[in-house]
Amino acid sequence: MSKVSDIKLKTKQIVKKHKGDKSALIAVLQDIQEAFNYLPKEALITVGAAMGIPTSRVYEVATFYNAFSLNPRGEHIVKICVGTACHVRGASAILDKFERTLLIKPGETNQDQKFSLELVNCVGACALGPVVVIDTEYHGQMTMAKVDKIIGKLKEGAQ
């Protein structure tokens, strides 16, 4: 986890990159999330002060959009596509299997901070459905048997 002073410094640099332009708030938050993998509380407070936007409004935007997370996320981000095409091809069974395997619900991160489970409304790869995106890799035609294999491999790689 980054130190508070690092978070503040990095946040200020990001705000500066966008020239403090108030309309760039969403882009600023996207950059912060890219830097820290989530939006740390200190960063949101710093953004408000540096851009002259009330912290409450920064918080409103940060919680309105699905892309933002206020909690630290795991090393691997597992995104289950729950778009309509994947839904009719059995995405919910795949989601259940991930929940059972990782022992977390969507929006949560497991205890050793290795995996976060998230839902996404269609990634536009419907031919691959049900599809799961882990970090940046697409896993198509998912089955419950594949879940064990993929998670096993990622755990091995992490060790």
Next chain:
Amino acid sequence: MIKMNNTQALRQVQDDLKSQYDPKKKLVTICAGTGCRGYGCIKVKEELEAEIKKQNMDVEVRATGCFGFCEKGPLVIIHPEKIFYQQVKIKDVPDIISKTVAQGEVLEKLLYRDPQTNETVMKEEDVPFYKKQNRLVFGQNGMIDPTRIEDYLVIDGYSALAKALSGMTPEGVISEVKKAGLRGRGGGGFLAGIKWEGSRRAHGEPKYVIGNGDEGDPGAYMDRSLMEGNPHSVIEGMIIGAYAIGASEGYIYVRNEYPLAVIHLTMAIESAREAGLLGRNILGTDFSFDIKISKGGGAFVCGESSALFASIEGRAGEPRAKYVHAVEKGLWDKPTVLNNVETWANVPLIISKGADWYASIGTENSKGTKIFSLVGKINNTGLIEVPMGMTLREIIYGMGGGIPKGRKFKAVQTGGPSGGCIPESLLDLQVDFDRLYEVGSMMGSGGMIVMDDRSCMVDVAKYFLAFLQEESCGKCVPCREGVRRMREILEDICAGKGEEGDVELLEHISTGVADGSLCALGGSAPNPVLSTIKYFREEYDAHIRDHRCPAGVCKALITYSIDPEKCTGCGLCIKVCPTQAVSGEKKKAHTINNDLCTRCGACIESCKFDAINVK
């Protein structure tokens, strides 16, 4: 790219590029759309390049935009013969290079095999999936490397812009677009020309044009494929639109989940600017216009115009009342034209080939072609572009190849969460804006999700309402609370707790939600429920009265059992069952304890003998 200061310079560059282009030269194109990337096409491309180098050949390998036939990716075409290979794997690469590219020998095993005739098909255009398409907007994807402006210029890209700037007045452009009858491809289907005219007449500076690439409808991905595969066609359309309405600034609002689209659009904007096609004094004229990219934050409601403006302005995407239209007061309260990216990509065609030509395609009130994403329980998943007015039957059975595993078609869902489910009895419906609306659905952005007899229509309605409740911004109470209540009722029905009168209650709440919501999200939220009630009432009744889910989907209403005739006692299901609900001796028929069974489906997936029955 040199900066072009007039239309003659553009023509010169195009001619130079054409003279360098040898149609007989060997070229390998590989689809690098997101679907094919998911199948690993980038590794295949690298292998193709390595093999060509190894064999000391001079052949270009071009990673292009999406070809559309996602079901069979990775897709490769060998030019100039146009040999169409599908499901290409790394191990196929040496043969492709040494046999097909070097000697023209066709590899039978990589060709598409028509399941109806069992014959192989050599060329892309002869594959049934492509045969009846009319790929005016989408067709160039397969030849263009979206990261190179030259590939767009060589096929006369930006000629429509040159034509508009050098020979047409802004009013002339608007009247051409009006005459063409172009309607918005993003959902509402409003006439683009009327919108443009309103904005041209409106007072206020600067004026804006916006490309809506916030493709939120789950199951629709044509906008993504256009932005990724042919970004210049969208940009050219927007520049022409900006000229017509007198706008100086533009935005393309791209969905957060589409990183590749952002990269390709950014590159395209930069190279267009460098070439003098964007920025100050475009092609040496007085007209100046530039485009910025705004990345969405992942909110479905931001596809709605006023919510999208709020998002670009850096605020939470809440819609506002529209007694003042966006064409007069849109982004930052200035006159704004917002069109979907597919709509923009149609504009260069209209200007180049003329309104009369464009209006000759399609139906009476829906002109041109439309790209649909054909997904779900369908054999040929992919993107198709067809003239408006084609029947659902032709799309689903002709191009889509019907339902997998010979199962029975049940419904096709169009229009995303705002649309509806269309039953088998309406398969001969000619698809256009008005016909879809008449049957209780809508065009939306063009998603078509096909469902078979194993899809439960109550579950589908519940799915969409859950989606909409999650995505409702919360501003209007009827939408925020009404959609939630409808979802709860549907959940109860699916859980076997439905009561007589629930259906009528759903209909009653629907009226309130539709009437009492500001924007189209709430206004159309009841559609998935109303259309399924209208066409599949008997499924609701089976859930409520008989506590039965005929499609075998709703977990609380189904039981699993093992067919002793089919079960061989292999023990696989025992191994995968997470709740130890299956028992039995080896080589003897197993049984399922329904008190322990959670209906997770693991046994069904593992069983090689199709021995698990769901009732």
